[in-house]
Amino acid sequence: MAAFPRWKTILVVVVLLVAALIALPNVYGEAPALQLSRKDRVAFTETGIAEFRTLLEQAGAPPEAAYVEEGRLLLRLKDVPAQLRAKAAVETARPNEFALATTFASRMPDWLRGLGLRAMPLGLDLRGGIYLVYEVDVDGALAQTLQRLQRDVRTALREKELPYLAVDAVSSEDTAAAPHGVKVTLRQAGDSAAALIALQAVDPDLAWTEGTQPGVAGGAAETVLTAVLTAAQIKQRQDFAIQQNITALNNRVNGLGVSEAVVQRQGLNRIAVQLPGVQDASEVIRILGKVATLEFRLADTLNNPVEAERSGHAPLGTKLYHQRTGAPVLLRRDLIITGDQLTDASSATQDGEPSVSVRLDSRGGEEMLRTTRENLGKPMAVVFIERERVQEDHAGQKVVVDRVKEEVISLATIKGVFSNQFNITGLTVAEGQELAKLLRAGALAAPIFIVEQRLVGPSLGQDNIDRGVRALILGLAVVFVFIAFYYRGFGLVGCAVLLANVVLLTALLTITRAALSLPGIAGIVLTVGMAVDANILIYERIREELRNGTTPLAAIHAGFEGAFSSIFDGNITTLIAGVVLFTFGSGPVKGFAVVLCLGIVTSMFTALTGSRALIEAVWGRRKKLTGLSI
Helix, strand or coil: CCCCCHHHHHHHHHHHHHHHHHHHHHHCCEEEEEEEEECCCCCCCHHHHHHHHHHHHHCCCCCCEEEEECCEEEEECCCHHHHHHHHHHHHHHCCCCEEEEEEEEECCCHHHHHCCCCCCCECHHHHCEEEEEEEECHHHHHHHHHHHHHHHHHHHHHHCCCCEEEEEEECCCCCCCCCCEEEEEECCHHHHHHHHHHHHHHCCCCCEEEEEECCHHHCCCEEEEEEECCHHHHHHHHHHHHHHHHHHHHHHHHHCCCCCCEEEEECCCEEEEEEECCCCHHHHHHHHCCEEEEEEEEECCCCCHHHHHHHCCCCCCEEEEEECCCCEEEEEEEEEEEHHHEEEEEEEEECCEEEEEEEECHHHHHHHHHHHHHCCCCEEEEEEEEEEEEEEEECCEEEEEEEEEEEEEEEEECCCCCCCEEEECCCCHHHHHHHHHHHHHCCCCCCEEEEEEEEECHHHHHHHHHHHHHHHHHHHHHHHHHHHHHHHHHHHHHHHHHHHHHHHHHHHHHHHCCCECHHHHHHHHHHHHHHHHHHHHHHHHHHHHHHCCCCHHHHHHHHHHHHHHHHHHHHHHHHHHHHHHHHHCCCHHHHHHHHHHHHHHHHHHHHHHHHHHHHHHHHHCCCCCCCCCC
């Protein structure tokens, strides 16, 4: 026993003291809070806190604490009614200036916050909030990819002054399959070599093939160039669309001012969104799932849109749209730019009317500059496109239908040349603010639709916390009584070790920012049981050595040495199971796996090192030791 070095004892003490400090913020609990983020993305500073304190005091909702965290202003309030009064007061006094989120904040004192400490994040089932699962329309992602490819192909041929008859989306051989390729019909067969060079520059990964097809009305054969996406290229583009959607959803969540949100892929074509502490589901669902983008097109001034609407057929190269007044308008099919080329957007006012100020990327700016230079005095339209999935009743059965709403929100004459920055008019104030928020977050690469929605109230979350804590305390109490009765003095050491294990595990969860959920609390209880197993193995081995006539100090040493292999083997097999759960599980299963794996580490440390250090302090330094309280 004397071989146990003193530096290990010091290490155990230091680790436990640091762990207790890190875990301390979790003791104070949480209170309702209001979180403010500036829409202009400027971070809050400490100087702006006094203004909001005064505002909320006048509204009858004085904040218990106010501080800046990650550039956001957090106002902690007494209760939920005060939280709602504070939100209404800020919205009235400073309208459309901040993204407001009703959330929760820790009640820990300022000196702990000054040390940079934070409580562990809680999952939706403990904190309350919104859980959404979106299904990504991967076929829609492929369709959008083909639309962009067709637009780029037209631009490349036009820049090289290569005339063409049509650029269409096609399938490979099965005409019934969804299109996954592009076909270019050239006007002149002699341009095929130059066209192939231009098209290869659009996307080097595409393989273009040259062929012919019968001419119109029995005319001469036409030269066509075709590129078809392979299965691997289709999957790559669909995966990219899902990842881009995750990025866009993250940006939209940040725009709502929600902290500690989780946006992650789930399965092949689904995205899960967890928003802890958020209770306003209507605004979140409207902003997050809105598949809205813009298209800029030139208007067709040569044909009559009223006649096209009456006949139901638009002239070749045009498409029939409607303005907000219901008036028909013909627009050219050739796109100028789309919403995915916008880099920034903000609501503004132009000539006393609400508008949206947009900024384009370099490529979009060049295209807009060329278009406005060549079409001065001609009308250009802004088309607002929104996709949604609704349920309709057909013959008594619910049928899911995808709807696309296309509306011309602005039709104005090009009066000057502009490129990458301009304003869009024709919107109300609320529409302009919402459109700016959506465009600033980034267009969704593919339509998404809600397939699951859960709202967990804060009262239910608090009830889950209370029940979980009661279960943990009851489990610890029963274990403490048993081992203290059965192992006497060594049982009391075991009780101290189990408490240290819970503190250490809480500190690790706090450091790693792993959200604690109900399954996580179950993992903590299981960890306590595993830690008891380790101590029981050690104590039984010590008792066995004592029965064999070994001296007390030698029995302690042999007990720890002999039980090590059994403890190590048992924990390693459990760790393997935890890693498998984390790798292949999702949501609550992953949360349980994280706590389980961290618990294995802490139980090994406390049982083998912490327990031995404490036993060394109590019995190891006695010169004459005739027996052990075990």
